[in-house]
Amino acid sequence: MVAEGRQRIDKWLFFSRAVKSRSLAAKLVVAGRVRINRDKAAQASDLVKPGDVLTITLERRIFVWKVLGAGVRRGPAEEARLLYEDMSPPPAPKGEAVPDAIPALRDAGSGRPTKKERRQTNRLIGED
Template structure:
């Protein structure tokens, strides 16, 4: 029996539009990419309630959401945003993370031969 005001984590993630399907939400929870109040969600059936803080690792981003309400349905994005408060840290741009990165440069003609160069090489071999 489900307690009042609690909801399965996979269902809540689906309703909050964190993922596209409920099965993807279940896989996310089982893979250990969801934390409920700093504890890893071991199963898709773990329950969340109002006030819980979820830490979700999704596509290389870290989302920190505070649960404001259980979901009733998967509605439009505006309705989904009312289910949580976004407390995520500001993402850093990847280019800013490596300011001294040097773009690899290749000298002209040092890569693979072009089609024209390959034909010239084949002609030289055929003459022998």
Template sequence: MVGEGRQRIDKWLFFSRAVKSRSLAAKIVVAGRVRINRDKAAQASDLVKPGDVLTITLEGRILVWKVMNCGTRRGPAEEARLLYEDMSPVPTPKGEAVPDAIPALREAGSGRPTKRERRQTDRLLGDD
């Protein structure tokens, strides 16, 4: 290990139970879905230390975790929760819309014609 109190990001993600395997952790890091202190992690060998803030994008969720400790093993969930402090924003409920979103409006009659309207057009054009 390069520095005392530092750990590879792929190992840390695996030990903290953010992902199921170390190879999956390496894939999400290389894909650019992990940031260390607002900088994209470029390689699975990038190092994290206590105090670093990780922003992780997983399955449509955004996790913001502050690294509290380096892990030594992938233990039970209670042990994994000691490795980070969760600072993630509260997710919006599924049925609730974003307040700034404007609903899409469409003028009546625009869009795809109904079957009835298509038949009327065919009769008008003489296509039987």
């Protein structure tokens, strides 16, 4: 019997609209991409309760959500947002590079020759 206020993690992820289906939620949990209070969720049947902090890794995004309640159904997005509080760090601006990355510096025209330049070189060498 399930304790009051607790819900399976796969069901909760589905109701909160983190994933499109419950089977995808189960696969996400089994793949180790969901953490409950910093511990990896081992099974889709692991339970979450209000106050738990979930770390969810989807594609290239990381979500940190605090569970506010158990879901009853997969409703509209406004209803789903009531199930969690988003504590994710703000994403880095797209135009800003990673500070550790060194940009590749190269003079214009110093790369590989174009097809036109190769033809001119071949004519000079006499391979035409």
